[in-house]
Amino acid sequence: MSLTDDTLPLLQDLIRNGCVNNLTADSGQEERNARTLEQFFEGTDVTVERYEPHPGRVSVAFTLEGTDPSAESLTLLGHTDVVPVDEDKWSVDPFGGEIKDGRVFGRGATDMLYITAAMAAAVRDVARGGRPKGTLTFVGCADEEARGGLGAKWLADNASFSWDNCLSEEGGSHLPAADGSDALVVVVGEKGAGQRRLTVHGDAGHGSAPFGRDMAVAKIGEVARRIATIEPEVRSDDIWEGYVRAWKFDPDTEQALLSGEGYEAFGQLEGYSHAMSHLTISPTVLRAGEAINVLPSVAWMELDIRPLPGQTQEEIDDLLREALGDLADDVEITHLITEPGSVSPTSGPLFDAIVDTFDEFFPGVPVVPTIAAGGSDLRFARRKGGVGYGFALHGRDETLGSVLGELHSHDESVAVEDVDLTVRAYRSLVRRFVGA
Known part of the structure; x- marks a missing residue:
């Protein structure tokens, strides 16, 4: 057998x-x-x-x-x-x-x-x-x-x-x-975790009288919009450069990819290749309110954040605060699962x-x-x-x-x-x- x-x-x-x-x-x-x-x-x-x-x-x-x-x-x-x-x-x-x-x-x-x-x-x-x-x-x-x-x-x-x-x-x-040649992949490392919950507060009240209220739902929507605009820079190292060169693209395409551009050249692996070379931030959970006739006073969203080896939790928080801008002081940032x-x-x-x-x-x-x-x-x-x-x-x-x-x-x-x-x-x- x-x-x-x-x-x-x-x-x-x-x-x-x-x-x-x-x-x-x-x-x-x-x-x-x-x-x-x-x-x-x-x-x-x-x-x-x-x-x-x-x-x-x-x-x-x-x-x-x-x-x-x-x-x-x-x-x-x-x-x-x-x-x-x-x-x-x-x-x-x-x-x-x-x-x-x-x-x-x-x-x-x-x-x-x-x-x-x-x-x-x-x-x-x-x-x-x-x-x-x-x-x-x-x-x-x-x-x-x-x-x-x-x-x-x-x-x-x-x-x-x-x-x-x-x-x-x-x-x-x-x-x-x-060029049609072959190459074999071996996984030598993995990204970490930088999960976050972003919480905002607003005025509670009856849904029939919203005028003049500080609306938590509107505020968390703006937070989500700003977070979605974050574009972390490519993090180039020997592993990323070796991966790009193994594809044997033409020189211009290779140079663009090493600079963090033109990921569509990877075809089916476009998303994976981007994740392999960038800190990624994915808004995955959004919560506010329970009853349709009540203005909620709290709203929050959760982010699945994956840092590369060597990237710190402090770097993640700095990036979030920079994107939040003048809203940063109104947003509570809570660390959930964090791992390097x-x-x-x-x-x-x-x-x-x-x-x-x-x-x-x-x-x-x-x-x-x-x-x-x-x-x-x-x-x-x-x-x-x-x-x-x-x-x-x-x-x-x-x-x-x-x-x-x-x-x-x-x-x-x-x-x-x-x-x-x-x-x-x-x-x-x-x-x-x-x-x-």
């Missing part, structure tokens, strides 16, 4: 367990996927550790102790929760795990259950053959979709496995270079092992480091002093844009070819890095 023959049924089971995280503490119930993974590892010589910070929110770690305490360790972080679905918009059962037309369909198929299943299959394969030189751990993490408070964040404070060298989602897709961006080096033992593994499957194809616009569990490894990279592998026709397009989408799916490539790539990298 091949590794892919092991991985596909496991992926289908993980999808069918339907561990939907709706951002509340009682959702997710990842104990179902934890139990499936424990059954998958039955009969192997692994150490199993269960973690349950809240009823049903179970993460589980499977560890093979290395034979050489001085050897590098490797930890694979696969999350087991998925985001909610709008079932009416799906043409297949979102929790059916159906395989058709060479693809596995289901919520979480791409984000990130196919990688989680591949990690498990690769580690079980090692366990069946003996102990590696370096310690190898696979973790099925709960609560990633809610930023890890009951998952990797909690594990970073309480679990005993190593965070020195970590792999998680997502990588190994292809850049559609302008993080990035790992584009050199070192684990990064080099990733490059060598890619070269094994796609010889001579350049590797392009990128920054993820969203978050992953890897940021907790970086905070603890370790390195973390997004690693998977896709067929030549799967571009970065096509893979990102599957995330949280209706009819989410992953190609069977990509499941096969990813599990074989993980098996190869594990052999290379921990001597399995």
Whole structure:
């Protein structure tokens, strides 16, 4: 039986367990996927550790102790929760795990259950053959979709496995270079969080007599308009410049992009590329009033703000106040979730092992480091002093844009070819890095 023959049924089971995280503490119930993974590892010589910070929110770690305490360790972080679905918009059962037309369909198929299943299959394969030189751990993490408070964040404070060298989602897709050549993506970092609530106050009163009132609704509307005008500058660094040059545009287009202009040249990746090179500010929530005949005295809006590595919360506040202008003193700025961006080096033992593994499957194809616009569990490894990279592998026709397009989408799916490539790539990298 091949590794892919092991991985596909496991992926289908993980999808069918339907561990939907709706951002509340009682959702997710990842104990179902934890139990499936424990059954998958039955009969192997692994150490199993269960973690349950809240009823049903179970993460589980499977560890093979290395034979050489001085050897590098490797930890694979696969999350087991998925985001909610709008079932009416799906043409297949979102929790059916159906395989058709060479693809596995289901919520979480791409984000990130196919990688989680591949990690498990690769580690079980090692366990069946003996102990590696370096310690190898696979973790099925709960609560990633809610930023890890009951998952990797909690594990970073309480679990005993190593965070020195970590792999998680997502990588190994292809850049559609302008000259038709190939390039492979590896995710080396991710943006942070700078969530804000902006609150304004006005006069309460009866809706029938608005004359002369300081209207909170009108004021928050003007706040929203001013925030929408913010255009942060491009933040150029080695990663952004390398990404632009990997596309092999003509010199004029390349120079414009390095200066922060002409993003339409990226086609399907226009939005992602802009997010990768800018602090982004998205107004997402607006609230005021309860009864139609009452003038509300309070109104507020929430902003999903994503800073790049190195950008500070103080910079964000300064940018907001500058845009608010003469309204700044009338607006309360409240910090919600705030986290710094993080990035790992584009050199070192684990990064080099990733490059060598890619070269094994796609010889001579350049590797392009990128920054993820969203978050992953890897940021907790970086905070603890370790390195973390997004690693998977896709067929030549799967571009970065096509893979990102599957995330949280209706009819989410992953190609069977990509499941096969990813599990074989993980098996190869594990052999290379921990001597399995």
